[in-house]
Amino acid sequence: MKRIFSAGRGLAFIVFMTVFLFTGCGQSAEPKSEVKNPTLHDAAVKMVADMSLEEKIGQMLLIGIDGTEIDEGALSMLRDYHVGGVILFDRNMNNKYQVTGLNANLQRLNKEYNKLPLYLCVDQEGGMVARMKQGLIVAPAAARIAEQGTPEDARRWAYQTAMELETIGFNVNFAPVLDIGIPYGRSYGHDAASVSKFTEAACRGYDQAGIIYSLKHFPGMGKSEVDPHTEQYRITASKEILLQEDTIPFKNIIQNFDNQDFMVMVGHLIYTGMDTLPASVSPQVINNFLRNELGFQGIVITDDMEMGALTSMYGFREMGVAAVQAGVDVLLVCHNYEHQQQVYQGVLEAVKTNKLTTAAIDAAAVRIVENKMIKLLDAGKQQELLKDLQKEAQ
Numbered sequence: 001m002k003r004i005f006s007a008g009r010g011l012a013f014i015v016f017m018t019v020f021l022f023t024g025c026g027q028s029a030e031p032k033s034e035v036k037n038p039t040l041h042d043a044a045v046k047m048v049a050d051m052s053l054e055e056k057i058g059q060m061l062l063i064g065i066d067g068t069e070i071d072e073g074a075l076s077m078l079r080d081y082h083v084g085g086v087i088l089f090d091r092n093m094n095n096k097y098q099v100t101g102l103n104a105n106l107q108r109l110n111k112e113y114n115k116l117p118l119y120l121c122v123d124q125e126g127g128m129v130a131r132m133k134q135g136l137i138v139a140p141a142a143a144r145i146a147e148q149g150t151p152e153d154a155r156r157w158a159y160q161t162a163m164e165l166e167t168i169g170f171n172v173n174f175a176p177v178l179d180i181g182i183p184y185g186r187s188y189g190h191d192a193a194s195v196s197k198f199t200e201a202a203c204r205g206y207d208q209a210g211i212i213y214s215l216k217h218f219p220g221m222g223k224s225e226v227d228p229h230t231e232q233y234r235i236t237a238s239k240e241i242l243l244q245e246d247t248i249p250f251k252n253i254i255q256n257f258d259n260q261d262f263m264v265m266v267g268h269l270i271y272t273g274m275d276t277l278p279a280s281v282s283p284q285v286i287n288n289f290l291r292n293e294l295g296f297q298g299i300v301i302t303d304d305m306e307m308g309a310l311t312s313m314y315g316f317r318e319m320g321v322a323a324v325q326a327g328v329d330v331l332l333v334c335h336n337y338e339h340q341q342q343v344y345q346g347v348l349e350a351v352k353t354n355k356l357t358t359a360a361i362d363a364a365a366v367r368i369v370e371n372k373m374i375k376l377l378d379a380g381k382q383q384e385l386l387k388d389l390q391k392e393a394q
Contacts, residue, residue: 043386044370047115048362050392055114056365057347058082060324062119062301064334068094070105073337078109081344084368085119085172087334093132096168103169115385116372119212119330121172124161127185137164141185142177146194151201154188158205158213165211171376172212174265176202178249180222187222192248199249200256207261212375215253217267217303219285220246224269232309238273239289251294259298260374264290266302266328268309278310281322291327299367301330306339317346324356329364 048056062085065074077083086106093099103120110118122131127141139145139157146154158176165173176199181190188198199215206213219242223235237246250264266286268278275284280302290296305311305319314322320331320343331347333340350356373382 039386040373040382041366041370044366044373047369048365051365053351053358053361054348055082056361057344057351059084059114059368060329060331060347060361060364061085061340061344062087062121062330062332063337063340064089065092066337068092068098068102070102070109074106075109077337077340078106079113081341082114083118083340084330085121087121087123087174087332088131088170089123089334090131093135095132095135099132100168107169116369117171117376119172119372119376120170121174122165122170123174124165125175125177125186126157126161129184129186137161142188142198143185146188146198151198154198155201155205155208158202159209160205162206162209162211162213166209170211172214172263173206174214174216175206176213176215177217178215178253179217179220180246180249182221182224192245196249196252200252203253203257203262207257210375212262212371214263214265214301215250216265218247218250218264218290219266219271219279220250221267221269222246232268232270232278232312234270234272236272239271240273242271242273247294254294254296259296260371261298263299263301263330264296265332266290266300268303268307277322277326278313280305280310280328281314281319281326283326286327299329299371300327302328302332304332304334305343306333306335316342317349319343320347321350321356324350324360324364329367 058081061081061083063077063083064087065071065077068091074086088099088102092102106120107117124130124136125142126139127144130136130138137160139161142154145157162173177186177188178195178199179187180192180195181187188195203213223237223246224233253262254264266280268280270276270278271282271285274289275282279285286300290300302323305316305323310319316339323331324347331343333343347356347361351358351361373385377385
């Protein structure tokens with residue numbers, strides 16, 4: 001496929017990227033409030049009211065792209081689908097120079113079509129789940145940190161990881177893992193107390209660096225015996241057991257950290273104590289449990305919707321609709337442009353045929369826009385945006 005922009009040219013845009021992506025330092029363990037900045041919240045509502053339906057749905061889509069440069073498919077997703085974010089994998093990453101250029105070019109192109117920057121994301125947990133291991137700091141596996149170190153080590157590794165990611169253009173890291181006792185060293189322990197202690201420290205490290213992070217995989221995959229990338233699994237523990245065990249680390253962060261500083265990533269397994277549907281498309285899990293009972297007010301994102309646990313039950317046009325109905329804000333589709341477009345078109349058609357309400361789309365879009373205003377714009381950019389919105393209203 002023809003390459004549209006060379007990533008090597010991207011360093012010409014580093015100055016732009018530094019200003020545009022500046023996030024400032026987050027506040028660790030700050031008590032949450034309903035609206036962190038009422039002025040920005042009102043501005044987000046105003047901006048969303050002025051967006052087309054297509055733009056709002058695009059902001060809800062977070063995609064993977066092909067290759068190490070921006071190709072025609074990626075350009076189309078930015079220009080024609082107004083996607084809100086991009087995740088990079090090893091297939092996209094050669095070295096720091098190239099990644100910095102690619103991220104800068106993505107933000108530059110996005111600015112031509114959207115008023116707010118992209119979420120630029122990566123899975124940099126440490127251990128086995130880490131990108132560009134030959135060129136980036138890679139933290140030890142969570143299990144190793146917990147076994148050989150202290151929570152302070154978890155904080156330090158998270159901080160160092162986040163700071164390096166930010167220097168090459170990322171503003172979201174899909175970590176830490178809050179699951180209890182999952183394989184490959186990805187868990188900080190086999191009990192809720194240990195996992196809570198170490199994940200809280202890791203979240204403090206991400207907060208201190210100012211990067212957005214993600215708690216995964218709600219409501220906890222520790223009781224699963226399969227890999228959701230390939231197949232579905234039913235966790236039969238009651239809701240009461242989950243509350244006493246698997247969801248404790250999530251509840252701890254949700255109730256003690258500013259909800260604007262992180263996303264909650266929902267997995268695709270079925271929790272029969274709450275619903276017969278996969279968690280990522282379950283109103284019981286998301287709207288009732290995560291939102292209403294645990295009180296989470298921030299952004300809910302799915303795990304990759306191309307995983308076998310979900311594709312074994314839904315087509316791509318249907319899964320996005322079901323997820324939005326359940327209360328999801330961001331739909332993550334990591335690999336195939338056609339699949340990404342099908343998820344988008346499914347949601348768009350559902351709104352136009354009244355299977356989805358515009359209120360559901362607007363609520364998700366406001367959460368996304370407000371979060372980007374708070375986390376991805378510095379004070380100067382915030383004021384500039386507010387002035388522009390005020391002029392448009394006159």
